[in-house]
Structures are given as structure tokens and as C-alpha cells.
Amino acid sequence: MASQTILQKLEILADAAKYDASCASSGTAKRNSMGGKGIGSTEGMGICHAYAPDGRCISLLKILLTNHCVFDCHYCVNRKSSNVVRARFTPQEVVDLTLAFYRRNYIEGLFLSSGIVKSSNHTMEQLVEVARILREEHDFRGYIHLKTIPEADAEIVHRAGLYADRVSINVELPTDSGLTRLAPDKDARQIEGAMARVKSDITELKDAHKRFKHAPRFAPAGQSTQMIVGADAATDSDIVGKASRLYDNFGLRRVYYSAFSPIPDASAVLPLKRPPLIREHRLYQSDWLMRFYGYKPAEVMQATEADGNLPLDIDPKLAWALKFREQFPVDVNRATKEQLLRVPGLGVKAVGKILASRRHRTLRLDDVARLTLSITKVRPFICTVDWRPVMLTDRADLRSMLAPKSEQLELFTA
Amino acid sequence: MSALRNPDPGARYHVELPEPDDFDFWRETARVLVQCGIAPDRVSWSEPGGGVDLFASGEENVPVPPADARPVRANRRFVSLARNAALHSDPTRFALLYRLLWRLQANPRMMEDKADLDVRRLEELDKNVRRDSHKMHAFVRFRLIESGDEEEAGEHYVAWFEPEHHILRANAGFFMRRFANMRWSILTPRGSLHWDGQTMSEGPPAQRSDAPGGDPMEDLWRSYYASIFNPARLKIGAMVKEMPKKYWKNMPEAALIPELIAGAQGREAKMVEQGKSVFSGEFEQRPDTLEAIDKAIHACRKCPIGQLDNHAVMGEGPQDAALMIVGEQPGDQEDLAGRPFVGPAGQLLDVHLEKVGIDRRAAYVTNTVKHFKYVQRGKRRLHQNPGAKEIDTCRWWIESERAIVQPKLVLAMGASAARGMLGKTVSISKVRGAPIPLEDGSELWVTAHPSYLLRLDGPAREEQVRLFDADLVAVKARLAELAG
Numbered sequence: 001m002a003s004q005t006i007l008q009k010l011e012i013l014a015d016a017a018k019y020d021a022s023c024a025s026s027g028t029a030k031r032n033s034m035g036g037k038g039i040g041s042t043e044g045m046g047i048c049h050a051y052a053p054d055g056r057c058i059s060l061l062k063i064l065l066t067n068h069c070v071f072d073c074h075y076c077v078n079r080k081s082s083n084v085v086r087a088r089f090t091p092q093e094v095v096d097l098t099l100a101f102y103r104r105n106y107i108e109g110l111f112l113s114s115g116i117v118k119s120s121n122h123t124m125e126q127l128v129e130v131a132r133i134l135r136e137e138h139d140f141r142g143y144i145h146l147k148t149i150p151e152a153d154a155e156i157v158h159r160a161g162l163y164a165d166r167v168s169i170n171v172e173l174p175t176d177s178g179l180t181r182l183a184p185d186k187d188a189r190q191i192e193g194a195m196a197r198v199k200s201d202i203t204e205l206k207d208a209h210k211r212f213k214h215a216p217r218f219a220p221a222g223q224s225t226q227m228i229v230g231a232d233a234a235t236d237s238d239i240v241g242k243a244s245r246l247y248d249n250f251g252l253r254r255v256y257y258s259a260f261s262p263i264p265d266a267s268a269v270l271p272l273k274r275p276p277l278i279r280e281h282r283l284y285q286s287d288w289l290m291r292f293y294g295y296k297p298a299e300v301m302q303a304t305e306a307d308g309n310l311p312l313d314i315d316p317k318l319a320w321a322l323k324f325r326e327q328f329p330v331d332v333n334r335a336t337k338e339q340l341l342r343v344p345g346l347g348v349k350a351v352g353k354i355l356a357s358r359r360h361r362t363l364r365l366d367d368v369a370r371l372t373l374s375i376t377k378v379r380p381f382i383c384t385v386d387w388r389p390v391m392l393t394d395r396a397d398l399r400s401m402l403a404p405k406s407e408q409l410e411l412f413t414a
Numbered sequence: 415m416s417a418l419r420n421p422d423p424g425a426r427y428h429v430e431l432p433e434p435d436d437f438d439f440w441r442e443t444a445r446v447l448v449q450c451g452i453a454p455d456r457v458s459w460s461e462p463g464g465g466v467d468l469f470a471s472g473e474e475n476v477p478v479p480p481a482d483a484r485p486v487r488a489n490r491r492f493v494s495l496a497r498n499a500a501l502h503s504d505p506t507r508f509a510l511l512y513r514l515l516w517r518l519q520a521n522p523r524m525m526e527d528k529a530d531l532d533v534r535r536l537e538e539l540d541k542n543v544r545r546d547s548h549k550m551h552a553f554v555r556f557r558l559i560e561s562g563d564e565e566e567a568g569e570h571y572v573a574w575f576e577p578e579h580h581i582l583r584a585n586a587g588f589f590m591r592r593f594a595n596m597r598w599s600i601l602t603p604r605g606s607l608h609w610d611g612q613t614m615s616e617g618p619p620a621q622r623s624d625a626p627g628g629d630p631m632e633d634l635w636r637s638y639y640a641s642i643f644n645p646a647r648l649k650i651g652a653m654v655k656e657m658p659k660k661y662w663k664n665m666p667e668a669a670l671i672p673e674l675i676a677g678a679q680g681r682e683a684k685m686v687e688q689g690k691s692v693f694s695g696e697f698e699q700r701p702d703t704l705e706a707i708d709k710a711i712h713a714c715r716k717c718p719i720g721q722l723d724n725h726a727v728m729g730e731g732p733q734d735a736a737l738m739i740v741g742e743q744p745g746d747q748e749d750l751a752g753r754p755f756v757g758p759a760g761q762l763l764d765v766h767l768e769k770v771g772i773d774r775r776a777a778y779v780t781n782t783v784k785h786f787k788y789v790q791r792g793k794r795r796l797h798q799n800p801g802a803k804e805i806d807t808c809r810w811w812i813e814s815e816r817a818i819v820q821p822k823l824v825l826a827m828g829a830s831a832a833r834g835m836l837g838k839t840v841s842i843s844k845v846r847g848a849p850i851p852l853e854d855g856s857e858l859w860v861t862a863h864p865s866y867l868l869r870l871d872g873p874a875r876e877e878q879v880r881l882f883d884a885d886l887v888a889v890k891a892r893l894a895e896l897a898g
Contacts, residue, residue: 011641019644032592034590034594039592039596047551048552051653052639052643054644056644056647058639062642072838101634101635104555104635105554185838357528360523
């Protein structure tokens with residue numbers, strides 16, 4: 001152990017962190033290092049300093065403090081019974097690495113998580129210590145995301161929120177029975193209890209900050225969570241339902257989905273087939289429909305097929321529109337914003353542009369084409385002064401006309 | 415108002431901007447030109463360093479507007495877009511901005527008409543510049559130079575960057591606010607910026623060779639970049655869209671991309687292979703009869719125990735048994751006999767079952783691990799406890815048996831059996847004596863393994879025997895309740 005270099009530890013502990021989907025660094029309080037002693041700024045919009053060949057943004061130094069763990073969650077590569085190589089950083093090593101990367105403009109900040117060593121409280125203390133050294137000793141004003149451990153004492157989690165921009169607690173699995181089965185050391189009520197406490201801390205200190213300028217900030221970028229998709233039998237309907245309850249109950253900024261990915265040294269109770277990556281994508285799309293397009297969770301669920309899952313070949317918005325064809329075509333010159341948002345192929349921006357433009361001209365199909373990415377996708381569902389889809393929405397083969405031509409979704413399908 | 419000072423309605427004008435990013439100069443000039451009523455087709459614009467425009471001819475002196483000229487109107491949206499679009503490298507941008515400003519006088523709400531070609535072009539320029547600025551914030555890579563010079567002592571961070579548009583000066587503030595207490599320079603082919611912790615200064619265009627060639631920290635960064643990438647999810651298109659190749663040459667980590675992509679297939683295949691060693695294709699369907707399980711466990715080599723010189727031992731008992739008794743694994747005698755619980759521990763179990771009145775023949779008796787794990791010592795095979803991972807691997811079989819027999823109550827004897835049921839290691843003394851609900855609606859009772867009793871002597875043994883019997887009595891009572 002003592003012989004491991006920083007480079008070796010970094011390789012092990014970054015590798016172990018790559019299954020976490022989130023790398024967001026946006027939406028926190030604005031600050032900069034002018035007039036301070038330290039370094040760093042956050043200006044609202046997050047920055048992706050690099051992209052990995054998996055297409056994911058690298059914004060933060062995303063590592064584990066250690067991948068030793070006393071828990072035995074079956075989907076996790078770091079579980080107790082797994083044979084992976086273990087490593088452990090000291091808090092000071094993480095601090096030095098964060099600052100060295102930040103000074104060279106490689107990162108926006110730190111996303112720190114950890115396996116559970118000794119006890120939940122001990123581990124949480126170590127995570128908070130990293131954040132404390134960064135903020136207090138180095139006057140670090142960049143972004144910090146701390147993963148919190150639901151089993152740790154509320155007081156320690158509270159301190160984490162005072163240093164961090166964002167805290168997150170993973171619900172791990174969409175159903176309680178899945179959690180009992182795959183994460184036997186975790187408890188759904190404990191997880192939700194911890195999320196509820198974080199929510200009330202955020203609300204309380206946000207309110208205090210409005211009235212007293214010097215009230216401390218608590219996780220100004222809010223809290224988020226992550227669910228693993230495809231490790232248990234939960235359907236997309238279950239997942240959408242769970243996500244919307246989480247948004248409602250705990251005021252989450254984001255629910256991340258992580259398609260269960262084959263992990264080295266997997267446990268035998270895991271599913272045999274890897275879920276297609278596209279399933280994760282469809283869930284994010286449904287998440288978007290609820291957050292930005294005014295769909296209710298029940299409506300998203302209407303888009304699922306008989307088995308409770310969203311279709312993989314077409315996006316959930318198109319699936320919904322094909323099921324409710326009587327709502328179309330929509331007249332782009334007269335329809336309400338809500339109606340336009342339901343048209344497959346029209347995004348929030350395009351709808352905004354249509355609403356603004358139609359005050360100045362009566363829109364023709366060419367005009368709409370200029371405001372959208374793909375008119376072919378939109379055309380069957382709208383009418384303009386010079387266009388009416390002729391019985392198009394009645395065609396039985398509409399779905400196959402609009403579904404993207406079959407492409408290889410996964411590189412290594414069995 | 416003298417006629418001479420009035421602009422000539424037919425004259426053409428040419429405006430040369432002092433700097434390619436001098437929006438304020440453009441704004442002042444454009445305001446005057448509009449007030450003088452000079453239509454867009456009579457003005458040409460150029461910038462230093464820009465190519466010579468063949469049609470850029472005309473009066474260089476901007477006329478003076480009449481005193482009663484109407485103020486020029488431009489809404490805030492136009493000004494903010496124009497300020498940014500002016501940084502674009504498109505040489506026709508100033509003409510576009512002037513045309514828009516001219517048209518805005520007649521139609522003040524024109525900016526709302528998103529289908530208008532000029533408006534669209536302006537938004538496009540603005541978007542390109544914003545993107546270039548954003549990529550500059552993201553992809554500038556500083557390298558540290560330790561200066562030994564007395565006066566220049568301390569750390570100096572220097573970056574070489576090649577922006578596509580004239581964005582350097584406009585983004586000085588971002589780097590100043592972020593690295594306020596650091597000494598840094600950003601060198602570009604269009605100019606350079608230097609911050610000493612107090613003041614910002616500008617320098618002439620630079621060359622790549624003016625910037626340092628490396629930084630030892632880049633090894634750590636590259637290793638981070640390679641490790642955080644998940645080879646099971648290769649999406650090259652998504653990467654290139656957000657990180658176009660033109661930026662790669664100045665990013666230390668980008669050199670790794672080709673080998674990461676090339677190696678991804680192998681790395682993922684390895685990950686899948688490691689997974690497959692536990693559950694391969696033949697496992698995909700759960701066997702649906704006890705005979706099928708019996709046959710399959712004899713062929714099972716999914717963990718090291720299955721590869722020893724031993725035989726799988728199948729459970730036995732009625733297929734509709736209400737009680738399932740689960741032990742740890744077959745012992746030496748069970749392995750030879752091919753039946754569960756026939757050795758010393760099995761005989762002790764029979765004694766106690768009989769004592770409390772549980773009929774072993776009515777129960778389904780099996781083990782959580784199907785093969786005998788041992789070490790060879792001379793002629794003897796010494797029992798070894800199965801590891802957590804081996805138990806977890808073997809759960810597949812005990813779960814398949816449970817799915818077929820569907821017992822109302824499962825009695826797990828020993829920590830290994832409990833783990834096989836729960837997936838986690840529990841302390842027997844903490845969980846014994848009370849039912850634990852299982853997912854399928856049945857319930858689990860946990861007690862000690864009879865071989866544990868065999869290893870004890872004296873009062874300790876008496877105490878454990880008492881507890882064991884008590885557990886069996888409780889199980890019997892509970893079975894009667896469940897049956898009724």
C-alpha cells in the first residue's frame with residue numbers, strides 16, 4: 001500500500017469513480033477570487049474542460065477518497081467481496097491534486113466520493129475534511145460536489161453542505177425490493193430520510209440568506225441523485241414514477257440515470273444482459289419531457305409499451321404523439337405554447353422562436369423549416385398556411401417512416 | 415446648417431476599424447451614418463489584417479449628422495448580440511450589423527422575427543463567438559514555468575491557445591476573476607494577455623514556440639483522463655462534437671484519444687469476459703425443474719470450488735415441502751454419498767429434528783454451496799469455509815431451487831447459508847429467533863450450523879444446544895401457524 005505512487009492511486013481511484021454519471025458544475029452561486037487570497041470562480045454556467053471518448057464531459061476531478069468498502073452492494077465494483085485493487089488517498093493528497101489541476105485550467109473543481117471505511121461517520125468526516133482544507137486553508141472558490149453517506153450522522157452531512165456547492169445521495173435502485181436485494185447494507189428509508197434533511201437545510205439557509213447577507217450558504221447548487229438502470233427488474237414506468245416522486249419530495253436538481261455497465265469481477269446476482277445504452281438515453285428524454293415540456297409523469301408513462309418500458313427505436317415524445325394522434329396536426333400559427341411543445345421535433349427553443357416570429361408573419365412551411373432542426377420529423381404533425389399533412393397521422397406505417405433507420409446502437413451486442 | 419456639411423446623398427463611404435474587435439468604434443460610426451441617412455449599400459467596412467476588399471472604396475471621412483437628426487434606436491437585445499457578433503472572424507460582420515441597425519429604425523421589433531435571414535445570421539455569428547469563448551474557457555491549458563530570476567521569482571503559468579475568432583480581449587476578465595492571485599499569460603496568434611496578480615497587460619501576437627513545451631503535472635492529468643473514461647460506452651461522435659479536433663493539438667490529454675479508442679474494444683471485451691466467467695450464456699434461463707438443476711450443478715465450474723476433485727450434491731426432499739433446510743456445503747461424506755447432511759453434522763441434525771418433532775422426510779434439505787470445498791492434507795480432505803464471492807456465485811442455484819419448491823419457511827443453518835439467502839453477512843446471534851421476510855413472501859429463520867455444536871465442549875456446548883433446540887421449536891410452531 002505504502003508503495004503506491006500518487007499516479008497509481010489516481011488511476012485506481014478515478015477508474016473506480018467512472019461509474020458515476022454526474023459531472024455537472026453548473027447552477028451554483030456566482031463567485032470569483034478577486035480580493036481573496038486563493039483561487040477559483042464559478043459563473044453560473046458549468047464548463048466541460050474535456051470530453052472523453054465515451055462522449056462524457058470532464059468538468060470535475062471525479063475520484064474516490066478510497067475504494068476500500070465495508071458494504072457489499074452487488075452492482076458496485078468496489079464492494080467488499082470484489083477482488084479489485086484497492087487504494088486510498090489522504091485528504092491532503094486530494095487537495096494538492098485538485099489545486100494543481102485547477103491552476104492549469106484542467107477542471108472546474110472536485111467531485112469527491114468514497115467507499116465506506118471503518119464507519120460511515122469516519123468516512124463522511126474524511127470527505128468533509130477535504131472540502132474544509134480546500135475552502136478554509138486555500139481559499140478555494142471553485143466547485144465542490146460531495147457525495148454524502150446516508151448512514152452518517154446528520155451533523156456531519158450538514159457540515160458537508162456548508163462547504164460544498166452540491167451534495168448528492170444516491171438512491172441507487174428504482175425499487176425498494178431491488179435495493180434490498182442488490183444493496184443489502186443500505187436502507188431506502190435511511191436514504192430518503194437523509195435527502196429530506198438536506199432539502200430542509202437547503203430551504204432554511206436559502207431563506208436565511210435572503211434576509212441576512214452573511215448567512216452561510218448551504219449547497220447552493222442543490223442536491224442530486226443517481227439511479228442504476230437495468231440492474232433489477234424495474235420498468236421504465238417504475239423509474240419515471242420514482243424520479244418524479246424524488247423531484248417532488250426532495251426538490252432535486254437532477255436525477256441521473258446510469259445504465260448498468262458490466263463491471264469487472266461482477267456478482268452473480270446481477271442480470272445477465274446489459275441494458276442497451278439507448279435505454280438510459282430514453283429515460284433522460286422522458287426526464288426532460290417532465291421538466292421542460294410540461295408532461296405529467298402519468299403522461300410519460302402513457303408512452304411506454306405493454307411491458308412498461310419506453311420504446312427504444314423512437315423517442316418518448318414521438319411515442320406519445322403516435323399514441324395520441326387525435327391531438328395532431330397542430331396549427332403552428334394558432335396553437336398554444338403547450339400544444340406546440342408536444343409536437344415531435346420541436347424543442348423548447350424552436351417553440352420560442354415560432355411564438356416570436358408568428359407575431360410578425362404568418363408562418364409557411366419554409367419558415368418553420370428555418371426555425372427547426374429537421375422539418376421532415378415535424379411535418380406530419382403540424383399545419384401551416386401552405387401545408388396540411390394529408391391523412392398522414394392516420395397512416396399505420398407512420399412510426400416506421402419516422403423511426404431512425406436501424407443503426408447499430410451498441411458496438412458490442414452479443 | 416451649411417449645405418457643404420450635409421452629407422451627399424449619393425456618396426459612398428469606407429470605414430476602417432482600428433481593431434478587429436473594436437465594437438464601440440463601430441457603434442459610434444454606425445450611429446452617425448444612420449443619422450446621416452446613409453443606406454447600407456453605400457458603406458463598406460474593413461479591419462486591420464483583413465484582406466483588401468476590392469469594392470472597399472469611397473469617402474473615408476464620416477460625415478457630420480444634421481443637428482435635428484433623430485436619435486438612433488436599437489434595442490438591448492440587438493446591442494448585446496451585436497457586441498458579441500462583432501468579435502467573429504467573418505469579414506462581412508460589420509456590414510451585416512449595419513444593415514440590421516438600419517432596418518431596425520423602420521421596424522424596432524424586427525429582432526423578434528426569427529425567420530428573417532439577417533436576424534438569423536446575427537444569431538448564428540453570436541452563437542459561434544459564444545461557443546468559441548466557451549471553448550477557450552474550457553480548453554486553455556496552462557503550463558508552469560518556475561522562474562529562477564530574482565525579480566521574476568515565483569510561479570508563472572503560460573498557455574498557448576488558438577481561438578477561431580477575435581475573442582482574446584473579451585475573455586480576459588474570465589481568466590482574471592478565476593486566477594486572480596496567480597501570475598499567468600495566454601499567448602495566441604492574434605495577441606497575448608499577461609496578468610501579474612495586479613494588472614492586465616496586452617502583448618503582440620505570439621507563436622507556439624514562445625510557450626513552454628510541457629509540464630510534469632500533465633502525466634497525472636493524462637492518466638486521469640484515461641482512467642475516467644468508460645470503454646464500455648464508446649461515443650466518439652459525441653466527443654468530437656463538443657471537442658472538435660482543431661483544439662486537440664494544444665490539449666495534452668488529446669494525444670491519448672486514438673489509443674483509448676483503439677483499446678476500448680479490447681478493454682470492454684475483457685470486462686465482459688470477466689463478468690462472463692461468473693454467468694455465461696447457459697445461465698440465462700433459470701432451470702425450471704429440480705432435475706435440470708441437478709444436471710446443471712454437476713457441470714458448474716463457475717467458481718474455484720467447482721474445479722476441485724468433487725461432485726455436486728443436490729438437495730433432496732418433496733418438491734412441495736413447506737420447510738426448506740439450508741446448510742453450508744456438502745462435507746467429505748456428503749460428497750462421496752452424493753446426498754446432503756449424511757455425515758456427522760447431518761446425523762446430529764437428525765437427532766435434534768427428531769427431538770423437537772420435525773419430520774426430516776417432509777422437508778427439502780439442501781446446501782447453499784453445491785460443491786465441497788477442501789484442502790488436501792495427506793489422505794484427508796479438510797473442510798474449508800466458502801468465501802463470500804463463492805457463496806454469491808452459487809446463490810443462483812439455491813434461488814432456482816427455492817423458485818421451484820416454494821417453501822413457506824426457510825431455515826438457514828450457519829452464516830454461509832444466511833448469506834446465501836440474504837446476500838449479506840449477518841451475525842447469527844443477532845438475527846436468530848425471529849423471522850426475516852424474504853422477497854417472495856416466504857420467511858427466513860437463521861440458526862447455527864450443527865457442525866458448530868460438534869466443535870464445542872462443556873457448558874458452551876450445552877448453551878448452544880439449548881439455543882439450537884429453541885430455534886427448532888420456534889420453527890416448528892411457526893410452520894404449524896403457517897399451515898393453519
